[in-house]
Amino acid sequence: MQQALFIKMVIAEWDKQNNNFNKLLSSLSDEQLSKEIAPGKNTGIYLVGHLIAISDAMLPLLNFGEKLFPDLENIFIKNPDKSGLQKPTVSELKDHLKAVNTKLTEHIESTSPADWFKRHMAVSEEDFAKEPHRNKLNIIINRAGHMNYHLGQLILLK
Amino acid sequence: MQQALFIKMVIAEWDKQNNNFNKLLSSLSDEQLSKEIAPGKNTGIYLVGHLIAISDAMLPLLNFGEKLFPDLENIFIKNPDKSGLQKPTVSELKDHLKAVNTKLTEHIESTSPADWFKRHMAVSEEDFAKEPHRNKLNIIINRAGHMNYHLGQLILLK
Numbered sequence: 598m599q600q601a602l603f604i605k606m607v608i609a610e611w612d613k614q615n616n617n618f619n620k621l622l623s624s625l626s627d628e629q630l631s632k633e634i635a636p637g638k639n640t641g642i643y644l645v646g647h648l649i650a651i652s653d654a655m656l657p658l659l660n661f662g663e664k665l666f667p668d669l670e671n672i673f674i675k676n677p678d679k680s681g682l683q684k685p686t687v688s689e690l691k692d693h694l695k696a697v698n699t700k701l702t703e704h705i706e707s708t709s710p711a712d713w714f715k716r717h718m719a720v721s722e723e724d725f726a727k728e729p730h731r732n733k734l735n736i737i738i739n740r741a742g743h744m745n746y747h748l749g750q751l752i753l754l755k
Numbered sequence: 756m757q758q759a760l761f762i763k764m765v766i767a768e769w770d771k772q773n774n775n776f777n778k779l780l781s782s783l784s785d786e787q788l789s790k791e792i793a794p795g796k797n798t799g800i801y802l803v804g805h806l807i808a809i810s811d812a813m814l815p816l817l818n819f820g821e822k823l824f825p826d827l828e829n830i831f832i833k834n835p836d837k838s839g840l841q842k843p844t845v846s847e848l849k850d851h852l853k854a855v856n857t858k859l860t861e862h863i864e865s866t867s868p869a870d871w872f873k874r875h876m877a878v879s880e881e882d883f884a885k886e887p888h889r890n891k892l893n894i895i896i897n898r899a900g901h902m903n904y905h906l907g908q909l910i911l912l913k
Contacts, residue, residue, distance in 0.1 A: 749907035
């Protein structure tokens with residue numbers, strides 16, 4: 598029972614950050630999102646794409662299936678904002694976010710308590726035997742923190 | 756055993772953000788910290804004071820004892836950056852941070868697994884009976900997220 602409670606606490610934190618992200622995104626205009634969060638720093642659209650790319654990459658990492666938008670990684674993770682690579686539009690990114698979150702939520706909700714404590718896909722069975730904290734639930738803790746970090750930046754566009 | 760593991764996961768995330776905060780703080784000059792993170796937004800020193808004030812307030816919230824620096828709340832939580840209230844110097848804030856973290860860590864390390872799932876001091880026994888996720892461990896999850904949010908802002912001073 599305490600196990601279920603703990604999982605609920607972690608998922609609730611993840612959901613909260615995702616809700617904050619969605620709310621913030623819908624409150625910013627395309628023009629605001631095209632601006633840099635501070636002079637010479639990343640643009641809003643880059644950070645939005647980056648957060649979606651990281652969420653999309655959680656799908657294979659949690660063994661929930663393939664990425665929905667594998668092209669995002671090159672544009673928003675492997676390369677910096679001013680790479681010259683063509684970015685999707687804000688409207689396309691919003692659609693992507695919705696699709697990724699729908700798939701993620703579906704799988705999160707159907708993951709059993711025991712499954713959350715199994716290894717994620719970026720750690721080998723050997724390493725996991727020595728480092729049991731590198732489980733699926735830890736990915737959720739870590740990614741909620743990562744989202745918080747960039748939400749603190751996106752809010753500056755307001 | 757799984758209970759000990761997930762407590763470890765949460766504390767590790769908190770420690771990671773605190774280490775990041777300390778590292779970032781020692782890499783920024785007093786002059787950099789006196790600047791706004793973006794035009795018209797909070798200064799570095801305000802955010803540093805804010806994070807220390809929030810950590811200090813965790814002491815009574817987790818039933819670890821009284822706040823060490825109760826004056827910080829008025830300057831860095833209840834009032835905004837440009838309140839006109841006199842702020843401590845960066846050097847004083849760094850000393851405060853060290854003292855707060857020493858006391859927090861000492862208590863965190865001596866908290867038993869069962870204790871982490873007891874209520875924190877801002878929730879009544881009645882409410883806690885209905886909302887058992889409002890426990891001490893949840894404060895750690897929440898405050899690690901809050902720190903991440905502002906670290907995403909402080910990094911802009913670099």
